[in-house]
Amino acid sequence: MADAPRFGHGPGPRPQPDDDPDLRALFGEGESRSDPTLLAAARRIRSLAASHPAADPDPAYRAHLRASLMEEARFRQRSRPRHRRRFGLVFGAGLGIAGLAMVAVVLFSVVAVPGGAASVTVRASVQGNPRVPVTEAIQLSFNQPMVESSVVNGLTITPAVSYHAKWPDATTLVIAPQHDLVPNVSYVVSIARHAARAKNGAVPLSKVVIPFGTEPVAATAQGYPPSLVAINQMALADGATGLAYTPSGELLLTASGSVIAYGSTAPVPPPASPSTPSTAGVGSVYSLADLLAPLATSAYGAVASPDSQQLAYWTLPPGGAATLHVTPLGGQGPGLSLASTSSTTPEVAWLNDSSLLYSSSGQLLQVNLDGQTTAVYPFVKLGQSGQFTVASQAQALFGSPDGVPTIYDLSTGSSTTVPGLQGVPVWNAAGGQLAYIAMDGGNQALFIAGPYGGQPRELLVAPQGVTLGDLVYSAGSDYLAYTADTPGVGSQIGAVDIATGSSALISTRVGMSHLAWSPFGSELAALQALPGGASEVVSLQLSNPAPTAANGTAETSALDVASSLAQLQITDSSTALTQIQSLLAPGAAIPSADLLPGNFDRFYAVSSTPVEPSSASYQVAIELVRDATTVHPAASLQELVMVNAGGPSPLITAISQGSLTTLPTGPLVVSASANAAPGGGASFTIQFNSDLNAVTVGPQSISVVDSGQSVPNLQIAYQAATREVTVITGPLPPGPLVLTVAAPLSDVNHVQITVPYQLSLPSAPPATAGS
Amino acid sequence: MVLEMTLPIQEEAALIARAQEDPEYFGPLYDQYFPQIYRYVASRVRSQSLAEDITSEVFFKALRGIGRYRHTGHPFSAWLYQIAVNAITDHYRSRRRTEESLEQGAELSDPSTPVDEDVAQRMGAEDIWALIEALPEQQRVAMTLKYGEDLRLAEIGVIMGKSEGAVKLLVFRGTATLRQRLITERRGPGEDPPHG
Numbered sequence: 001m002a003d004a005p006r007f008g009h010g011p012g013p014r015p016q017p018d019d020d021p022d023l024r025a026l027f028g029e030g031e032s033r034s035d036p037t038l039l040a041a042a043r044r045i046r047s048l049a050a051s052h053p054a055a056d057p058d059p060a061y062r063a064h065l066r067a068s069l070m071e072e073a074r075f076r077q078r079s080r081p082r083h084r085r086r087f088g089l090v091f092g093a094g095l096g097i098a099g100l101a102m103v104a105v106v107l108f109s110v111v112a113v114p115g116g117a118a119s120v121t122v123r124a125s126v127q128g129n130p131r132v133p134v135t136e137a138i139q140l141s142f143n144q145p146m147v148e149s150s151v152v153n154g155l156t157i158t159p160a161v162s163y164h165a166k167w168p169d170a171t172t173l174v175i176a177p178q179h180d181l182v183p184n185v186s187y188v189v190s191i192a193r194h195a196a197r198a199k200n201g202a203v204p205l206s207k208v209v210i211p212f213g214t215e216p217v218a219a220t221a222q223g224y225p226p227s228l229v230a231i232n233q234m235a236l237a238d239g240a241t242g243l244a245y246t247p248s249g250e251l252l253l254t255a256s257g258s259v260i261a262y263g264s265t266a267p268v269p270p271p272a273s274p275s276t277p278s279t280a281g282v283g284s285v286y287s288l289a290d291l292l293a294p295l296a297t298s299a300y301g302a303v304a305s306p307d308s309q310q311l312a313y314w315t316l317p318p319g320g321a322a323t324l325h326v327t328p329l330g331g332q333g334p335g336l337s338l339a340s341t342s343s344t345t346p347e348v349a350w351l352n353d354s355s356l357l358y359s360s361s362g363q364l365l366q367v368n369l370d371g372q373t374t375a376v377y378p379f380v381k382l383g384q385s386g387q388f389t390v391a392s393q394a395q396a397l398f399g400s401p402d403g404v405p406t407i408y409d410l411s412t413g414s415s416t417t418v419p420g421l422q423g424v425p426v427w428n429a430a431g432g433q434l435a436y437i438a439m440d441g442g443n444q445a446l447f448i449a450g451p452y453g454g455q456p457r458e459l460l461v462a463p464q465g466v467t468l469g470d471l472v473y474s475a476g477s478d479y480l481a482y483t484a485d486t487p488g489v490g491s492q493i494g495a496v497d498i499a500t501g502s503s504a505l506i507s508t509r510v511g512m513s514h515l516a517w518s519p520f521g522s523e524l525a526a527l528q529a530l531p532g533g534a535s536e537v538v539s540l541q542l543s544n545p546a547p548t549a550a551n552g553t554a555e556t557s558a559l560d561v562a563s564s565l566a567q568l569q570i571t572d573s574s575t576a577l578t579q580i581q582s583l584l585a586p587g588a589a590i591p592s593a594d595l596l597p598g599n600f601d602r603f604y605a606v607s608s609t610p611v612e613p614s615s616a617s618y619q620v621a622i623e624l625v626r627d628a629t630t631v632h633p634a635a636s637l638q639e640l641v642m643v644n645a646g647g648p649s650p651l652i653t654a655i656s657q658g659s660l661t662t663l664p665t666g667p668l669v670v671s672a673s674a675n676a677a678p679g680g681g682a683s684f685t686i687q688f689n690s691d692l693n694a695v696t697v698g699p700q701s702i703s704v705v706d707s708g709q710s711v712p713n714l715q716i717a718y719q720a721a722t723r724e725v726t727v728i729t730g731p732l733p734p735g736p737l738v739l740t741v742a743a744p745l746s747d748v749n750h751v752q753i754t755v756p757y758q759l760s761l762p763s764a765p766p767a768t769a770g771s
Numbered sequence: 772m773v774l775e776m777t778l779p780i781q782e783e784a785a786l787i788a789r790a791q792e793d794p795e796y797f798g799p800l801y802d803q804y805f806p807q808i809y810r811y812v813a814s815r816v817r818s819q820s821l822a823e824d825i826t827s828e829v830f831f832k833a834l835r836g837i838g839r840y841r842h843t844g845h846p847f848s849a850w851l852y853q854i855a856v857n858a859i860t861d862h863y864r865s866r867r868r869t870e871e872s873l874e875q876g877a878e879l880s881d882p883s884t885p886v887d888e889d890v891a892q893r894m895g896a897e898d899i900w901a902l903i904e905a906l907p908e909q910q911r912v913a914m915t916l917k918y919g920e921d922l923r924l925a926e927i928g929v930i931m932g933k934s935e936g937a938v939k940l941l942v943f944r945g946t947a948t949l950r951q952r953l954i955t956e957r958r959g960p961g962e963d964p965p966h967g
Contacts, residue, residue, distance in 0.1 A: 022917070022924045026939055027946070038943075041950040048899040049918040057809045061823050066801055068827075069834055073794035695824055695862045744861070748824075750831050 020046060060149075067153030071192055120144065120196050120204045124189065126212035134181040134214050137174050138189060144198045145170035154195020156627075158188050159668065159690035160747030162720070170199070179721045181214045182670065182689050190601065190627065206571040209602040234288055236260040240527050240535040241281045243514040246329065248308035249638055249658065251516065251525055253291075253537055254299065256283035261291045281345075282316060287329075288537065289659055296327055296335075301346065304329060307353045310369075314346050322346045324358055326369060338367045343386040351394055359386030362401070379413040381406075389424055391431030393613065396451035398425050398434065407434070407451050418449070418456075423469070427451075428477035435459075435480050437468050444468045446482060448498065459496050460503050467491075472515040472524075481506075481515050481524055489762065493526060493540070506540065509760065519621075557650040558618035558643035559608045565641060565652060566603035566622045569596055585644060585651035594655050597637060600624040616646030617653070625663070634663040666751040667692055669741060674765045680731035682764045684739050686757075688723045690747040701745035701753075702727055706764075707735030737761040783847055790837050797834050800847065805830070807920070808851050814900065814919045815859050815911075825862060829855045845929045852920075852930040856912055902952045906945050913941035914949075 023046065027039035125139040126132045142151075151173060152165045162178040181187065191208040238257025245251055253259065284294035285302045296302060299313035300322075311329050314322045321342055327335035341360035348358045355368045357376070364380045367373045381401035382388055390397045390410075397408045405421035408414075418425075418436065422444075425436035435448045440461050446468060449456035459480065462468050467485040474481070478498055485491040490510025496503035511529035518525065527535040565583055568576045580595050604623040611617040622639040638661070642654040668689045677683040682704070697718040704711040704727065715728040727739065742756035789796035808829055813822035832854050840850060903914050909931070916927045924942065928935045 020921070022942075026924075026943060038946060038950065041953070042946045045899060045946065045949055046918050049903070057806070057813075057826075058819070058823070062805060062809075065805075065823075065827050065830060066798065069801055069830055070795060070798055072831070072834060073797050693824060693828070695821070695828060695858065698861065700861055750828065 019043075063149060064153055067149065067195075071154055071195060074192075074194070120146070120198050120202050120208075122191075122196070122204070122208055122210070124210040124212070126189075127210060131215040132181070132212050134183055136181075137176040138210075138212075140173040140175070140189075140210070142171045142173070142196075142198070144200065144202065146173075147197045147199055148173075150195050150197045151191060154192035156190050156192075156749055158190070158627075158665075158749065158751075159185065159688075160666075160692075160749040160751065161187070162691040162748050179691070179723070182723065183214050185670075185689055186211060186213045188602070206567075207601050211602075234261070234525075234539055235291060235537040236530075236534055237527075237537060238534050239283055240514070240537070241283055242285075242302065243516045243525055243527055243537065244303070245516050245518050245525070246304035246308040247306055247519055248640065248656075249519050250304075250308065250329070251288040251518075251537075251539075252295070252302065252304065252311075253286045253288055254281070254283045254302060255286065255535075257534075259284075259286055259291050261288075285311065285313065289661075295329060296325070299325075301348055303348060303350060305350045305353050309353070312348050312350065312356055314348065316344065324348055324356070324367070326356075336369060336371070338369070338371055339365070339373055341386070346386055347388050349388070349390045351390075357388075357390060357394075359388055362386065364388065364397070364399075377408070377410055377413075379415070380408050380410075387424060389427060391427045391434075391451060392429055393431045395431050396427075396434075398427075405436075409451065416451075426471045426473060428473045429475070430477065433477065435471050435473065437471070446471070446480065446496065448480075459498065459501050470513055470515045470526075472517045474517050475519050481517060483512055483515065493524070495524075509538070554616050554645040554650075555608050555610070555618055558620055558645040561643050561645075561650040561652060562608070562620035562622055562641040563603075565655075566624060566639070569624065570600045570603060583652050585653045588651075588653050590652075590655050594657055597624065597639070597657055599626060600637065601627045611642070616644060618643045618645055626660075634665045635660045636663055637661070662754075664755040666690075666753040667745060667747045668753070668755065669757040672739070672757070672759045674737075674739070674759065674761055676765045677728050680764070681729040682732060682737060682761075683729075684727040684759065686725045686727070686739075686741060686759075688725070688747075690749075691720065691723060692718060692725070693746040693748055693750065694718050694720065696744050696746040696752075697725055701742060703740050703742075704729055705738045705740070706732050732764045734763055737764055780846075784842060787837070787840060787842070787847060791840070794834060794837070797837060800833075801830055804848055804851050807848065808855055811852065811915070811920055812855055812859065815904075815915055816862065821862070825855070825858045828858050832858070845926075849926065849929045852916070852922075853932075856916075856930060860908060860912070899949070902949050903945070905952075906948060910941050910945035910948070913938050914945040917942050 020043075023039060023042045027036075027042055121143045123141045125141075126136070148167050148170065155165070155175070157163065157175070159182070161181065164176045164178065166174045166176065168174060175189070189208075189210040189212075193205075193207045194203055196204050196208050234251075235253065237253060237255040237259045240253060240255040242254030243251070282298055282300045285296040285299045286294050295311055296313050298315050300316050302311055302313035304311055309329055310326050312324065312326045314324055316322050321340040322344070323337055324339040324341075324346070325335055325337055338356070339358060339360070341358065343359060343361075346359060348356055351357050351366060355366055358365055358367065359382045362382045362384060363375055364377050364382060365373055366376045377397070380388075380397060380399060382399045383401040383403065385400065388397055388399045395410055397410055399406055399408065405418040405425075407416045407418060409416075418438075420438035421436045422438055423436070425434040427434050432451065433448055434451060435446065437444055438447055438456075439445065440458060443461050443464055444467060445461045446459045447456040448459060462484060463486070465487050468482050469485065469491075470481075470483040472481050473479070474495075479495050480498060481493060481495045483491045484494050484505070491512050492505050492510055493512045493515065494503055494505045506524075509528055512526045513529065514527040516525045517523075524540040526538055526540070528538050529535050561583055565580060568580050568583075577592070577596060584590065602625050604625065608618050608620040611619055620641045620643060622641055624637045624639055626635045626637075638658040640656045641652055643650050644653050669686055670689045671687045673685050675683045675685075684704075686702075698716055699714055702714065702716055702725065704714060706729075711729050711732065713730055715726075717726050718724070719726070725741075737760070739759040740756060741753065741758075743752040743754075745753045786796060786799050790800060805826070809822065809826045812825045812829065813819065816822050816825060829851060833851055836854075840847075903911060903918070906914060912931060913927055916922045916930060917924070922930070924938045925935045927933075927942075928938045931938065933941075
């Protein structure tokens, strides 16, 4: 080992400072820079530096770090490549921030870990509580004495929280956060399965997952800057004209030009029909999950069927009749040409999974997938435009005969006019309410009304000169999102709480249009116009409104059995498959690969809805979530579970699963504000949802660009107690200002931010009196 | 005397190869190199909690990156030091430093003035390290590795990605600056430098 290089020295007393040949060579005789006084200084410095009291690491910290490394190493080893299927049916992207009600739904199922005498089980003080005070410590009670260091080493809280762990006894762990938790946030305390080890060697049957929510605080004041949400940039498109979610959550984009998925290297060429003149609204329809091949080309008015299996759209050949097509969304099977019309802006809507409504010559027609066409609802007059929208259960329809906005009750034939209605209204999911824009004095206003008359309710009045548009209901019909186009600013996204009428802009981005709210409620997709004509497809990660809690007996049973399925799917047990099969209805043809879809850590029961009104069959939406490791990012899989709750015991009749979707991890910006700084600069305050790794907060992760030029010499400070980062610039020239927060910013769990955050301002905030 | 703390090269190579195949074998590497990496980081950041944060970052990065590690004839610890140096640099980049004035201070040093040994004696290790902390980034790294870790100039060059000659210059300038600072300490901040 004589040749082995020596690097550094180990623990214990530092070596005695003897003569260092380097120093002698550097400062001593024979060197060009020979200087005896420097050599003496160097030796003295070396001696003093060596007497620096050794910084003894905390043994607990050293052990903790080793255990954490080994836990991650085990994850890496377990997570080595395994085959994962791709599905034709792709579900919506992202979990976003789980709604509190989602947490409440999941609790009973997570706690119900299948038990055995040897298994570890745990209860948490915050269990079942979506409104935990932000100052509260979390107490975990185990059913048997635990290996304390192992538990703590395997414990993670997301969003990341710095905490002290205390063990009053071997079965009780108290987690005391170092700072108040963030209000109105869903947290997950998790303990790796093999880290949750009892002294007798027992472990739980699955990873310990304890979700809970913190109590909300009063909503932040509206105005400038608005409440902000994280934005995920998904794709870039030329000539984008449409964006819509299918009922199962697949996001569809219509664009007449190239589409580039972020993360890909090559643009998708436009479909081959270059000689076709461009018609407004016509383009190729893409699934955002697979932009390589369009689902349909030269399409207009595309709309997915209720079961998300078919796509209906028009083609508008120049000088010819418009043709209605239906094509399978999954790409298998031939497309159908079902009908034609001379209308230049024809409409189509799905009546059910096998029939469609469309307009032709002012009449409403119905066509089945077998091509049979019949005139229906002869009392409905659509006018020359043929424009209509129909409620989800086809109980009512909006048309505009002779330019008079009219609502038809399709069951009775009665009609109601809606004076002042502008554009086309939107129906809520149940079809019992529609929202529309009309004038109130000289201002545009947003109204809701029942479909059969009655006094409309005004939800909000836009300021003078502001144009409203792009109305879209949230999944639970609790909120309406809209665009507000302010002269001199641009079109921004707002949302209004239908119950209270309170509203706020939810993004500072401008140029927004074509809103689409995901059926899972956690995302709001939109197109953002960019300079040059292209559009960016963006997805706002929402702290989503809670779905309505299940309260009916049958619905509760359906939710129970779907949650039991999901719990077994994340349980590492040789009997899981057998237990799952006991939940299936006789004859249910479900591929075994769908029963145990892979390596997931937790799940959320997102919603349960009857397949038909008053039906005992329910469709339960489940999100299976896989936590991030060093090998793969956090991801989720959407699963739709069909449950027949009509029999003596609820049974699963079908399962469909989407593709694996990457989830944002790491710190998330929950709010940001900008103010004038002394001397003509700007001061930004950015609040995060998690405790940050202070080492990563700095110019390497936070930048400000003014008029395209990077702003130097930022003063960046992190306040751990409030999870706030302040950024102060020097004097700024006038011009658009963009603050960007990106990797390597990390939380205390060492997870980097995955969704870069940007705050764009038209110019530096103006100084106010006294500032 | 420098303690022999580097693993025998074959043993180290075998451990690395196994860790690359199965990350759980990273443990022995961690056990071997934690003390010196922690101590180095702690000597640089002077805060136990920050030292722990950075040391954690170093070893997590090493674990995550060990698959990409290639033996280039230098010990594994050189790679860990490299990661640590970068992590600390990232940290200090977030704290604005007035490097220009210190660089100028180095130019103003008077090599003819002897170091007052008494002053140096009165100064403690904390003071010396505070002066080292005030050096420009590159000098600070080189000085810390030289005086704090007793590494050879060639080894420091490997860690910093510089030639041995460049490291020599950094250590020379850093030492000269420190000596000048010692002189200033001796005179007191308000006193004029000697003439002639």
